[in-house]
Amino acid sequence: MSSLQIIDQKNPTFFAEAFQKAIARHESVLLVNSTWQTSERTQIKSLLGQDQRPELLTKKSHILIPTGGTSGQLKLAIHTPETLSASAQAFQRFFALERVNCFCILPLYHVSGLMQWWRSHLSGGDFKFGDYQALKRGILPDWDVSNFCLSLVPTQLQVLLQICPQWLAQFRLILLGGAPPWRSLLEQARQLQLRIALTYGMTETASQVVALKPADFLAGKDCAGQVLPHANLSLSKTGLISIAAQSLFLGYYPKFDHPKILKTDDVGHFDQAGYLHLLGRQSQKIISGGENIYPAEIEAAILGTKFVKDAAVLGLPDPYWGEVVIAVLSLKNPSDLDRVKMAIAKQLSPYKQPKHWLLVEQLPRNAQGKLNRIKLRQMIENRYQ
Template sequence: MYPNWILQRAYLTPLRNGLTYNGQTWTFQELNDLSLKRARQLTTLGIKQGDRIAIMGPSKPALVIMMYACMHLQCEMVMLNRRLSQAEIAYQLEDSEAVTVVIADEDVEKLPSQTTHHLFSTIEESSETTIDVAKEWPLQQTTSIMYTSGTTGFPKGVRQTVGNHQASATSSVLNLGLQADDAWLCAVPLFHISGFSILVRSLLYGNKVNLYNHFDVEAISENIVNGDVTHMSVVAVTLERILHTLEQNNAQASPKFKMMLAGGGPVPVDYLKRAHALNLAVAQTYGMTETSSQTATLANEDAMQKIGSAGKPLFFNQIRIAEPNANGEGEICIRGPHVTPGYIGRFAQKEALIDGWLHTGDIGYIDGDGYLFVLDRRADLIISGGENIYPAEIENVLLTHPAVQEAGVCGIEDDEWGQVPIAFVVLKEQVQVEQIQAFCQQKLAKYKMPKEIIITDKLPRNGANKLLRRKLMD
């Protein structure tokens, strides 16, 4: 058993600032008091200790407080991605069997019709019911559930436990170090593992979070220049925007700014050189939803010597290459206390581990110095602005259109987003491309929409009739 993070942090450093948003600041004591009040209000509305509930809202303090309230109640939080279509959200709600959705008022229209839900405003106006909040949490308790797209085209609900999150945060702090006045800028969505893990670190480390609802590059760059923050998580596309803004303003990062963690795919060498010139320390990372954030990180001092590497595993983590070829290349496998114990819903019976190791599906190698190099992300995965897109998911939608006989999707390079999906379809009856695009808009999140739909006579397949996505662009 380990302490309730929120109670323990409020006890240890009650007057230390825990959250800043849009000029307003909350201490850890205030966050605890507010979240306990919300927990009592949620109880009035029928939510019980240990319930599995879905939660959705923009990255604002109201969402943070609601998440902490659910954590006080030891609820399993299904983190709903605000960018998904109603059809995608409906799948996750059905698969997770969440008893209700706790949702920000401004997001309620994103829900499928007839969905049982409680608005933030309704909760905040409810009466309070006395509750007995657990002072300790078991390590195996599921805290969060995040859906990650699968190679089958059906997203999997990944469980992350108290133990997973604690191990991830502990490994990270052993790598980065810790000071009481550290402050983490959070401009990544809280429903992503990258965002939620920042909240976990805040509670465990006692550091302030500077929260942003949108990626405001001017304000964020100002924070970095002024030394208002010490750490930040980015993907390549957001890093480039910061670099461009600093360069345009002839500005450099403050000496107080310590580290920018870059995930969601490799960082171009040019970005690293530009960051170095701006006194901006960048550490490339490798991780996934199943590993509760980062598994390996490349130290800033190694960035130029080990260009293209994701670094070495963090302290408690292990990485090995399964069935390597003559060049040492094979599937990346991960072991450690940060790895998920498994999935929920239709994938509940799928074993997450094989002999204790998570088989990622990513291809890579470890060089003679022990540095990991990721060659291919889950075979056909498209990484667009840090978002993972599986071709099979888009293909499944295209194949439900009555005029589409076959569909194949791959990623193409894009200057802004790194990659974007492009679709190839074989028709069984005449239809306008615009009609297929309109059909997809009803079923897919905007970032999953194919940038282009190309009509073709046939798709490349092997002898077993398996689609060869790598040859689509040929």
């Protein structure tokens, strides 16, 4: 009979060793972020205490991957070696890679890091851990990275483009996901001929179900890309994305729902060539004066200026408009706010331009670059009380 192994290791090498040993013994594993504090650990303890079913105590391994922390409520997506392998094999086919070599600077407790290890392990490729903090100091590996894949979130790409652009240009493939990238960032990467692959996926699908091949990126495309061979995407009349995939999770622990289709909160459309274009999250949509506004578009315009370190856009209740747009910014120079306003005035319709601006030192983001909107809204409420 199998048991549940909780992997709570700060050292990535020890984390990988513990994970590999558990899977080899057909044990089930729970991946833990070692930086979690009382709130997160209490949530996990509560979830584990709900288990009334024997399915995790079979000889088949189950892999519990945490997700949803930026919404304030953790969930444990249930995967198996089979679902992870379906994703990894589709990745190999889509990018035509016989062996997948990965240089990983993302945490293994997150699907973005775990899948890098799994792709290398499954294909017999090389896997190496990197140190993002060292990279930020300009300390680069002294070995050839030209046959390796690198996964980044947009904020990491922005930082590394300033420090080591020629080193980035050596990678065979740079996967970019986790948050919407902004146009100026992509244009800079394209000018340097970086082999960027924009991606769309989530913990529930074991990473990518859509990706843009580097050749398409270098040819000028900035969309999410094409559907990978293991997945099928459909759109509702309003553009909401639903996903069916061989890599789809089995449910959120402790419920083994085995969903056939995952209905997402993402809105998009396919162009005539079959490429997916993302508009934003339905739940984050702002309705102001009857107009639908997606924060991602405004954030991309703001981040595309040269004056901003980070930015986020939300809607605030308003008695006249219903909602109004507020932009929360971390500026390189606090005196440049007027320049930002002037720059985006040329790009966005008047109803999309923020009516309120809030300057902060830093926005609350996790290690994958995802914004914690609950904490951000709390910051706004505290400021406007």
